[in-house]
Amino acid sequence: MTISSLTSNFFGNHLAVSLTKLLVAFSLVTFGVSLSHADVTRYPLPNGSTFPIAQAVEVTADTGLVFLSGATPLPADTSAGVGNPAYYGDTRTQTISVLNRIKENLEDKGMEIGDIIKLTVFLVGDPANGDVMDFAGFMEGYTEFFGTTEQPNLPARSAFQIARLGQPLMFVEIEAIAARD
Numbered sequence: 644m645t646i647s648s649l650t651s652n653f654f655g656n657h658l659a660v661s662l663t664k665l666l667v668a669f670s671l672v673t674f675g676v677s678l679s680h681a682d683v684t685r686y687p688l689p690n691g692s693t694f695p696i697a698q699a700v701e702v703t704a705d706t707g708l709v710f711l712s713g714a715t716p717l718p719a720d721t722s723a724g725v726g727n728p729a730y731y732g733d734t735r736t737q738t739i740s741v742l743n744r745i746k747e748n749l750e751d752k753g754m755e756i757g758d759i760i761k762l763t764v765f766l767v768g769d770p771a772n773g774d775v776m777d778f779a780g781f782m783e784g785y786t787e788f789f790g791t792t793e794q795p796n797l798p799a800r801s802a803f804q805i806a807r808l809g810q811p812l813m814f815v816e817i818e819a820i821a822a823r824d
Contacts (some may be wrong), residue, residue: 683700685760708760716815725810727812735783761800762818765817766781767808768814781815
């Protein structure tokens, strides 16, 4: 045997063994994640606050996380036409539309709204409100989904006012991260 054939056999066998190990590991990880349930710990806000968000949410290292792209509202009144305030509706109406879209997206994946562990909320200032975001309107819609008797799981959350979304008078976009629970 030559050094060349020894090297070729070693690296060929080593590569085959490495690929086999990699495929087995990938199968175990994929199978394990699909069968495991999230170990989720939600930490309440301090001082007995009843504001409907968690101070933090902790998940175990083997938890399957689902990252949802930002969702925007569907038109509330298509007859109003884009550019008319009634087209998408006010911030409350848009928030409900967006959270319903997120809920449907999660249900398609065998999950529910209570599996959300983190929300990032982008709000646009309403021209009818001096170009200031309508946080109260957002909270009215949000509290229909979170902190209720039927759905008490609270996500960690951030909310920002931004300059603009993709369409005129679109005020709400929300990104979500969910954990299989």
